[in-house]
Amino acid sequence: GDSVTQMEGPVTLSEEAFLTINCTYTATGYPSLFWYVQYPGEGLQLLLKATKADDKGSNKGFEATYRKETTSFHLEKGSVQVSDSAVYFCALSHPPYNNDMRFGAGTRLTVKP
Amino acid sequence: EAGVAQSPRYKIIEKRQSVAFWCNPISGHATLYWYQQILGQGPKLLIQFQNNGVVDDSQLPKDRFSAERLKGVDSTLKIQPAKLEDSAVYLCASSSGDSKNIQYFGAGTRLSVL
Numbered sequence: 001g002d003s004v005t006q007m008e009g010p011v012t013l014s015e016e017a018f019l020t021i022n023c024t025y026t027a028t029g030y031p032s033l034f035w036y037v038q039y040p041g042e043g044l045q046l047l048l049k050a051t052k053a054d055d056k057g058s059n060k061g062f063e064a065t066y067r068k069e070t071t072s073f074h075l076e077k078g079s080v081q082v083s084d085s086a087v088y089f090c091a092l093s094h095p096p097y098n099n100d101m102r103f104g105a106g107t108r109l110t111v112k113p
Numbered sequence: 114e115a116g117v118a119q120s121p122r123y124k125i126i127e128k129r130q131s132v133a134f135w136c137n138p139i140s141g142h143a144t145l146y147w148y149q150q151i152l153g154q155g156p157k158l159l160i161q162f163q164n165n166g167v168v169d170d171s172q173l174p175k176d177r178f179s180a181e182r183l184k185g186v187d188s189t190l191k192i193q194p195a196k197l198e199d200s201a202v203y204l205c206a207s208s209s210g211d212s213k214n215i216q217y218f219g220a221g222t223r224l225s226v227l
Contacts (some may be wrong), residue, residue, distance in 0.1 A: 004155075036218075043117070043204060043218035044156070091154050100169060101146075101216060103155030 002027040002065035004090050006104035013080055013111050021075040021107045023064075031092040033057075033066055033073040038087045038106070047088070048074075080111045115139065117219035119205050125225045131193035134222045138186070139209030144168075146216065147180055147190050148186045148204040156204055163210065192224075194195065 007022040014018065025033065032051045036044040048057030050066035057064050062077045073090060092106040118137040126132050138145050143164050148156035159178065160170040164185040173180070177196070182188040192199055202223050206216040 042172050043119075043220045043222070044206075045218070046215055049215070074153065091155070100158050100161065101156075103157075 002031065002090055002092060002094075002102045004102055004104035006088075006090050006107050008107070009011075009087075010108040010110060014108070015082055015109045015111055015113050016079045019075070019077040019080045019084075019109070021088055021109070023075065023104060025071050025073065025090075025092050025093070027071075027092055029094060030068075031094050033064070034091040034093070034101070035062070035064055035073070035075050036053075036089040036091060036103075038089065040086070044060075044089065080109070082111045082113055085109055085111045117205055117207055117217055119203075119219035119222055121222055122220065123223050123225075126195055127227050129194040130195055131191065132195055132224060133189050133191045134203050134205075134224075136188045136190070136219060138188070138205070139217055142207035143185070143210040144208045144216075145182055145188050146206040146208075147188070148206065150204055150221070152201070156162040159190070165197030188191065195224075195226045197226050198213065200224055 034049045035047040037047045038044045047051040050057040050084045053068035055066045064073050064075045075098045087106045087108045089106045091101050145162045147159045150156040160180045161168040165182045180190045183221040202221040203225045204217045204221045208216045
């Protein structure tokens with residue numbers, strides 16, 4: 001079945017450092033790929049998404065490119081802030097026939113000033 | 114636009130007791146999901162509704178878990194009787210059901226079973 005694998009955390013960075021969180025997937029067909037972020041005490045929020053190969057999703061300085069050849073969707077940010085501290089989840093689904101979202105285990109990011 | 118509302122935020126019960134969670138999705142969203150998020154893991158789908166019908170409940174432990182979505186709006190998830198391993202955050206999400214499949218999540222209910 002479909003699955004998502006994320007790099008294990010936790011990840012600790014200094015403010016203004018470069019961030020990469022790796023995500024690879026296993027799926028049939030052409031899934032849509034997502035990054036969700038979960039701040040402490042809150043629900044998951046959609047950060048960005050990509051629906052087809054070579055698409056780049058971007059939001060709030062974060063970017064991820066849908067790479068079908070390597071089945072990857074790595075999250076990057078050039079300069080992290082303390083406010084980016086959260087848990088990041090990579091996920092996939094197959095709309096519109098199957099909206100079941102499959103999530104990775106999550107990567108906790110802590111940014112220190 | 115109001116988000117997905119869930120209550121209660123926290124619940125502590127003893128094993129073998131019953132518990133219920135409530136979810137009010139974003140207005141007009143036809144699709145509603147319940148996820149279980151165990152500490153240190155990603156959310157796992159328990160059940161998906163389309164309006165008031167069940168689309169997928171293949172991962173719902175039906176011997177103890179039940180869910181309903183009367184009138185295609187609010188939903189409740191019940192556990193009876195609870196086990197220690199049910200300790201988790203229960204997340205409700207909704208989407209408009211279109212091809213974009215953007216799911217909007219509530220803040221969740223954190224359940225501790227003692």
